[in-house]
Amino acid sequence: MPSKPIHVLQVVPSLNRSAGVARVVYNWQQFHDETRVHFDYLHHSSRNGELMHDSRYDEEFQAAGSNVFTVNYAADGFKRFASEMRHILAKIGAEYxxxxxxxxxxxxxxLKESKRIGVRNRILHSHLNSSSDSFLHRLRNAPLNAVGRRYATDFVTCSQEAGEYLFGSRPFTIINNGIALNQFAYDEKKRNALRTELGIAQSDLVVGCVGRFVKQKNFPFAIQVFAQLHKRNSATKMVILGDGVDRHEIEDAIQSEELQDSVLLLGVREDMSAVYSGVDTFFMPSLYEGLPVSAVEAQAAGLSCIYSTGVPKETDITGTGVFLPLDADMSQWVRGLEQSLNTGRRGENPSRLEAHGYSAKANAELLMQHYEKLIEGINR
Known part of the structure; x- marks a missing residue:
């Protein structure tokens, strides 16, 4: 084992609390051993020095002793983003x-800049089974991803499908998106308190969605499905936890379906576990995913889940999920939700998840061991 902590720079899209990748590194931060590994962070969730998200981990990580570096958001100007990324890596990268x-x-x-400045271990991590919800963007990203792979020395992924998507036949290491299982176990007191706060009757059946408000998550479609369910059973509600750039599209869908009193946008909350306790099923009709942290959290709360086939089958860790193609008849989606809403809780799910390797503590340990093996390989 190295005599001093391994210094790792985590390069992430953002530290937005509603973003899956941010929650993955948050769990690593919470459960890692600082005497073995030290994390710093670099992201592009910034506009002219102003952080883009109100609810984020930046300050919490800094208070814990990590440095957080930022560059300007790539979508606002890719040339500027690339220039700033090269500049900051040239300035700090050799420290890692x-x-x-x-x-x-x-x-x-x-990774190219990291190699140029002498960083010998360069990990590329796959979190998704697609690079974009846009065909043209996927065409653009394919050669970019191919070049990026050339500069990686090690490949890591959250699932088999996400690994095969980005790395093909190259060898890769799967490190599960583990969570703090006990924090998400079902709690009746949290359920009752949340429903009282939101004005939801204890007898209502509630559909829950979690994720960033972006096209990938397909929330307008979720609202359309719920609208049909609500017509069949008025004692139903939907809550959506998260926020993002496409919020107006979701609000428009709610208004179009006249569901202002039945679909609640909760924003980004600190008490996410209470939301999972407060709903009766988890609904994820995403266009694509890797292995979503929110689905692991939902299963830890004992929820049955409805997924699109854009979500990898590996996501159904507890064997309690149903997958439907997005082009399935609307009636199939409604029936799927009805059945799921009436399934009931599965109290054994946290132990099942732990048995399958989805404890955040266990996965932080695996990650640290992976880093140590990389460093040990260099020092031999």
Whole structure:
């Protein structure tokens, strides 16, 4: 084991509390051993020096002793983003034993510059089974991803499907998106308190969605499905936890379906576990995913889940999920939700998840061991 902590720079899209990648590194931060590994962070969730998200981990990580570096948001000007990324890596990158890049579309900059300045361990991490919800963007990203792979020395992924998508037949290491299982176990007091706060009757059946408000998550479609369910059973509600750039599209869908009193947008909350306790099923009709942290959290709360086939089958860790194609008849989606809402809780799910390796503490340990093996390989 190294005599001093391994210094790792985590390069992530953001530290937005509603973003899956941010929650993955948050769990690593919570459960890692600072005497073995030290984390710093670099992200592009910034506009002219102003952080873009109101609810984020930046300050919490800094208070814990990590540095958080930012560059300007890539979508606001890619040339500026690339220039700033190269500049900051040239300035700080040589301080790190490992650069761990969670942004495959930018790895051709991040990992190339890391190699140039002498970082010997460069990890590329796959979190998704697609690079974009836009066909043209996928065409654009394919060569960028190919170049980025050339500068990686190690491949890590959250699931088999996400690994095969980005790395093909190359060898990769799967590190599960573990969570603090006990924090998300069902709690009746939390359920009752949340429903009282939101004005939801204890007898109502509630559909829950969690994620960033972006096209990938397909929330307008979720609202359309719920609208049909609500017509069949008025004692139903939907809550959506998260926020993002496409909020107006979701609000428009709610208004179009006249569901202002039945679909609640909760924003980004600190008490996410209470939301999982407060709903009766978890609904994820995403266009694509890797292995979503929110689905692991929902299963830890004992919820049955309805997924689109854009979500990898591996996501159904507890064997309690149903997968439907997005082009299935609307009636199939409604029936799926009805059945799921009436299934009831599965109290054994946390122990099932732990048995399958989805404890955040266990996964932080696996990650640290992975880093140590990389460093040990260099020092032999």
């Amino acid at each position: 034993d490992i650069v761990h890049c969670h942004m495959p579309n930018s790895a051709f900059i991040v």
